[in-house]
Amino acid sequence: MSTSAASTLRTPSLKLSSLSSRTPLPSAFSVSFNDKRAPSRRYVIVACSGLPSKPTVLVAEKLGEAGLDLLKEFANVDCAYNLSPEELCTKISLCDALIVRSGTKVNREVFESSSGRLKVVGRAGVGIDNVDLSAATEFGCLVVNAPTANTVAAAEHGIALMAAMARNVAQADASIKAGKWQRNKYVGVSLVGKTLVVLGFGKVGSEVARRAKGLGMHVIAHDPYAAADRARAIGVELVSFEEALATADFISLHMPLTPATSKMLNDETFAKMKKGVRIINVARGGVIDEEALVRALDSGIVAQAALDVFTVEPPSKDSKLIQHENVTVTPHLGASTKEAQEGVAIEIAEAVVGALKGELAATAVNAPMVPAEVLTELKPYVVLAEKLGSLAVQLATGGSGVKSVKVTYASSRAPDDLDTRLLRAMIIKGLIEPISSVFVNLVNADYTAKQRGLRIAEERILLDGSPENPLECIQVQIANVESKFASAISDSGEIKVEGRVKDGVPHLTKVGSFEVDVSLEGSIILCRQVDQPGMIGKVGSVLGEENVNVSFMSVGRIAPRKQAVMAIGVDEQPTKETLKKIGNIPAVEELVFLKL
Numbered sequence: 184m185s186t187s188a189a190s191t192l193r194t195p196s197l198k199l200s201s202l203s204s205r206t207p208l209p210s211a212f213s214v215s216f217n218d219k220r221a222p223s224r225r226y227v228i229v230a231c232s233g234l235p236s237k238p239t240v241l242v243a244e245k246l247g248e249a250g251l252d253l254l255k256e257f258a259n260v261d262c263a264y265n266l267s268p269e270e271l272c273t274k275i276s277l278c279d280a281l282i283v284r285s286g287t288k289v290n291r292e293v294f295e296s297s298s299g300r301l302k303v304v305g306r307a308g309v310g311i312d313n314v315d316l317s318a319a320t321e322f323g324c325l326v327v328n329a330p331t332a333n334t335v336a337a338a339e340h341g342i343a344l345m346a347a348m349a350r351n352v353a354q355a356d357a358s359i360k361a362g363k364w365q366r367n368k369y370v371g372v373s374l375v376g377k378t379l380v381v382l383g384f385g386k387v388g389s390e391v392a393r394r395a396k397g398l399g400m401h402v403i404a405h406d407p408y409a410a411a412d413r414a415r416a417i418g419v420e421l422v423s424f425e426e427a428l429a430t431a432d433f434i435s436l437h438m439p440l441t442p443a444t445s446k447m448l449n450d451e452t453f454a455k456m457k458k459g460v461r462i463i464n465v466a467r468g469g470v471i472d473e474e475a476l477v478r479a480l481d482s483g484i485v486a487q488a489a490l491d492v493f494t495v496e497p498p499s500k501d502s503k504l505i506q507h508e509n510v511t512v513t514p515h516l517g518a519s520t521k522e523a524q525e526g527v528a529i530e531i532a533e534a535v536v537g538a539l540k541g542e543l544a545a546t547a548v549n550a551p552m553v554p555a556e557v558l559t560e561l562k563p564y565v566v567l568a569e570k571l572g573s574l575a576v577q578l579a580t581g582g583s584g585v586k587s588v589k590v591t592y593a594s595s596r597a598p599d600d601l602d603t604r605l606l607r608a609m610i611i612k613g614l615i616e617p618i619s620s621v622f623v624n625l626v627n628a629d630y631t632a633k634q635r636g637l638r639i640a641e642e643r644i645l646l647d648g649s650p651e652n653p654l655e656c657i658q659v660q661i662a663n664v665e666s667k668f669a670s671a672i673s674d675s676g677e678i679k680v681e682g683r684v685k686d687g688v689p690h691l692t693k694v695g696s697f698e699v700d701v702s703l704e705g706s707i708i709l710c711r712q713v714d715q716p717g718m719i720g721k722v723g724s725v726l727g728e729e730n731v732n733v734s735f736m737s738v739g740r741i742a743p744r745k746q747a748v749m750a751i752g753v754d755e756q757p758t759k760e761t762l763k764k765i766g767n768i769p770a771v772e773e774l775v776f777l778k779l
């Protein structure tokens with residue numbers, strides 16, 4: 184990709200088939216259940232069920248027109264800039280999505296105030312340090328960002344600040360406008376031949392490095408997570424933090440603000456730098472201890488600094504740092520080019536609309552990454568997983584006592600070739616939703632389980648045979664609970680249900696120790712009886728008389744004329760009286776109705 188093209192990059196609209204294997208999964212999102220009997224069924228994995236016919240998107244900071252146009256095709260768009268925190272909290276309960284830049288704090292109160300309606304937060308830019316990700320995850324709200332469209336703009340601004348600082352452009356400009364002509368005062372330093380250290384060799388850092396090399400600088404970088412061969416490919420050596428500090432003439436900062444990078448440049452690290460070093464920061468203000476920087480400037484360790492970002496934005500007018508003669512400042516303009524803002528607006532609008540539609544989000548920040556092809560393959564198993572979770576918990580007496588669940592995946596695939604995070608999330612959804620008002624999705628499943636003290640142990644059984652299908656069967660067991668259907672308790676004392684996918688359709692294949700075979704759609708009646716002729720007919724006619732349509736029926740028995748379990752798939756919910764009539768059939772010993 185040419186660097187000039189990068190700033191106007193558009194994120195293509197994402198469909199399952201167009202995603203690469205590194206595409207972060209979905210959060211959200213609806214996955215079509217390929218069921219011949221229910222072809223129109225949409226299956227929501229994550230966030231976006233229950234949306235009104237036209238969702239509402241609150242755009243809380245200025246967004247490029249092209250992005251707004253895209254949003255308006257799909258949603259009601261409310262552009263409300265400069266909201267106070269209170270106003271944002273008031274508005275948010277009426278919104279399905281929120282789009283912000285770096286100027287809006289999307290904190291816990293915002294998620295709390297949304298009362299569960301907010302499904303997606305779109306950050307029109309890279310840094311998500313203004314969004315409380317744990318709160319978003321807790322509330323099952325997907326966070327997406329626009330990570331590529333402003334890369335070049337930020338890199339160009341870094342280079343602009345470095346050159347302007349080295350030649351005192353801002354100071355000389357102010358001086359001349361004040362009526363002075365100070366040619367001797369503003370003698371600068373050259374860039375050519377100087378060592379530039381790039382701290383954070385990601386998208387922006389590497390573009391800065393590329394450009395600085397073009398200016399004849401010697402460029403080295405420190406980034407504990409960057410690949411050395413990627414750096415080498417553009418002629419940059421990765422060095423240790425200590426070496427970086429000790430050799431730099433210029434240091435340009437390009438890491439995210441995280442607990443690990445907060446105040447990374449401080450009194451101690453400034454003391455390790457060469458006297459007269461120059462610092463450029465277009466990353467985040469918080470990566471520098473600003474008071475320590477003032478001390479380093481005063482002592483001459485740091486000759487000059489050029490800053491686009493600040494710990495508090497806007498910084499106070501009388502801040503010593505801002506007013507320092509050797510400091511050049513801009514008001515967080517790194518991403519502010521027409522091209523970048525247009526690109527960011529399109530990138531974020533596409534991500535938010537896609538998320539609201541239930542498509543995959545390539546830029547999800549708080550959802551696990553599951554490659555798209557894995558998702559496609561797992562679709563029917565995803566449905567199976569949720570239904571098994573739901574059946575298992577409905578079989579327990581008093582669902583709130585469910586604390587320990589064991590999930591067993593039997594597969595011919597090696598464990599490394601089977602990603603079960605999505606399945607686990609769906610089992611958790613199935614286990615929790617029928618017994619609570621919590622909405623569980625891929626974003627918040629593990630968190631919600633932990634909050635409820637629900638332990639999920641996963642086990643894999645490696646089968647012989649062809650690994651053509653990802654899974655042979657899934658088994659869900661709940662320990663230490665009683666069941667309202669005693670036959671669901673296995674020999675080892677747990678509630679046990681097992682299922683598999685047949686011709687793309689999920690089936691229940693085992694309840695307790697009984698083999699059954701019923702397609703998991705509609706609802707199910709499980710009925711234990713003494714195995715004898717005519718039972719299917721008797722139960723079937725009670726249901727027929729009450730106009731309840733049977734979609735599937737299967738009987739599993741221990742041995743002829745001994746106990747048997749009948750699994751009956753029904754399209755309609757039978758009335759209590761109907762169930763009572765079945766229970767009154769002499770050979771029937773117990774029965775339970777389970778909603779799917």
Ligand SMILES: NC(=O)c1ccc[n+]([C@@H]2O[C@H](COP(=O)([O-])OP(=O)(O)OC[C@H]3O[C@@H](n4cnc5c(N)ncnc54)[C@H](O)[C@@H]3O)[C@@H](O)[C@H]2O)c1
Nearest residue numbers: 310337383384385386387406408437438439465466517518
């Ligand atoms: N000023 C602006 O307007 C503007 C515009 C765009 C991006 N940014 C900021 O620039 C920064 C970089 O953005 P990006 O798109 O290149 O992100 P990126 O994720 O592509 O790159 C960040 C890099 O920092 C590295 N890193 C993480 N911890 C580190 C550490 N302790 N030491 C050194 N490196 C570390 C990561 O490995 C990664 O390679 C972010 O803070 C972003 O918010 C600012």
Ligand SMILES: O=C(O)[C@H](O)COP(=O)(O)O
Nearest residue numbers: 284285286308309310518
């Ligand atoms: O992280 C980013 O993308 C930049 O800091 C840009 O922030 P902005 O969208 O507020 O300009």
